[in-house]
Amino acid sequence: DQQVKQNSPSLSVQEGRISILNCDYTNSMFDYFLWYKKYPAEGPTFLISISSIKDKNEDGRFTVFLNKSAKHLSLHIVPSQPGDSAVYFCAASLNAGNNRKLIWGLGTSLGVNP
Amino acid sequence: DAGVTQSPTHLIKTRGQQVTLRCSPISGHKSVSWYQQVLGQGPQFIFQYYEKEERGRGNFPDRFSARQFPNYSSELNVNALLLGDSALYLCASSLVPGLYNEQFFGPGTRLTVL
Numbered sequence: 001d002q003q004v005k006q007n008s009p010s011l012s013v014q015e016g017r018i019s020i021l022n023c024d025y026t027n028s029m030f031d032y033f034l035w036y037k038k039y040p041a042e043g044p045t046f047l048i049s050i051s052s053i054k055d056k057n058e059d060g061r062f063t064v065f066l067n068k069s070a071k072h073l074s075l076h077i078v079p080s081q082p083g084d085s086a087v088y089f090c091a092a093s094l095n096a097g098n099n100r101k102l103i104w105g106l107g108t109s110l111g112v113n114p
Numbered sequence: 115d116a117g118v119t120q121s122p123t124h125l126i127k128t129r130g131q132q133v134t135l136r137c138s139p140i141s142g143h144k145s146v147s148w149y150q151q152v153l154g155q156g157p158q159f160i161f162q163y164y165e166k167e168e169r170g171r172g173n174f175p176d177r178f179s180a181r182q183f184p185n186y187s188s189e190l191n192v193n194a195l196l197l198g199d200s201a202l203y204l205c206a207s208s209l210v211p212g213l214y215n216e217q218f219f220g221p222g223t224r225l226t227v228l
Contacts, residue, residue, distance in 0.1 A: 004156075043219025044157070045219065049215045089157070091156070096170075099169055099212070100211070100212035104156030
């Protein structure tokens with residue numbers, strides 16, 4: 001059962017336009033959400049995160065929006081650049097006993113065309 | 115400063131064999147986590163170690179085991195390999211467990227089981 005869902009396997013946008021990557025989750029116990037970016041032959045790198053008590057977090061060209069009632073979050077990249085072409089993973093975290101668990105989505109492959 | 119390093123980069127084994135994967139965390143990081151990423155999916159949590167003790171275990175069979183050494187490096191062992199164990203195995207380190215926004219990944223070990 002996929003608790004974190006990224007329903008779009010791929011997305012293609014033009015350079016300079018906005019990229020919007022979506023993520024849905026099912027477990028209301030998730031209290032922290034993260035986006036990672038992964039280039040081929042490299043490990044994922046942390047991009048941006050948001051706590052469940054907030055609805056928006058911005059870092060430069062990257063903004064994450066959280067809609068708790070809809071159990072939905074999105075990552076906006078403005079403006080998109082060719083170097084943003086990568087696989088983007090949405091991940092959600094919750095407390096599990098004396099540890100925190102991190103559950104990942106399947107990823108969305110973003111292609112930014114020059 | 116060196117990032118997280120993993121060895122070997124690639125590995126080919128046959129069914130029933132055993133494999134050991136190695137990970138060296140970023141200097142000063144005491145927590146190491148292992149993930150399995152099957153093609154087309156997000157990373158799945160396998161183990162987390164902190165200060166040489168297991169702090170978390172994902173839903174993997176007992177064929178998977180790990181340990182952390184006094185220098186905080188770690189090994190992941192998989193016995194009786196199955197075709198389904200073919201995946202990218204990622205190691206990540208952080209100062210302490212649960213700091214997922216400050217978790218750094220290595221490039222991974224690509225395991226192919228024939």
